[in-house]
Amino acid sequence: MNIELIERLIKLAERSGLTELEYSEDNSRVRFNFHPIEGAAAHCSAIQGPQVEPMTSPEAPSSLQQGHAVKSSLSGTFYRGSAPEEPPFVTVGDRVEEGQTLAIIEAMKMLNPIESPLSGRVLEILIDDGSMVESGLPLFIIAEEG
CATH class of the missing domain: 2.40.50.100 (RNA polymerase II/Efflux pump adaptor protein, barrel-sandwich hybrid domain)
Structure with missing residues (x-):
């Protein structure tokens, strides 16, 4: 299976708000359920607002x-x-x-x-x-x- 493709699909699913994702290739199949785990629900709801761009180049402290x-x-x-x-x-x-x-x-x-x-x-x-x-x-x- 193409792991990089699966990782990209997971990121796309998370950004789009999908709750499930299934991917199959040859004789392999992977299924993901994107439901908050206990204790993470508060954080999940906190990030549903505007998306923040990743910080990749902060100034040197x-x-x-x-x-x-x-x-x-x-x-x-x-x-x-x-x-x-x-x-x-x-x-x-x-x-x-x-x-x-x-x-x-x-x-x-x-x-x-x-x-x-x-x-x-x-x-x-x-x-x-x-x-x-x-x-x-x-x-x-x-x-x-x-």
């Missing part, structure tokens, strides 16, 4: 020389908190531990945590809540602390 850039590991929608009415996981100035959740990225109806790769202090949050992000895009700047 001034604090990059002072800290470590935590980059997105996948493309999707960036959320600072676990739900719209919940406080963000971290704010500028917070002390974080290695492995602590900094944010989540929703991709293909899955919520994926973005964890701190080191212990330190949050110097900068580079992305607005609810923004689309691409893989490899810097999200946070963290100053390493021992």
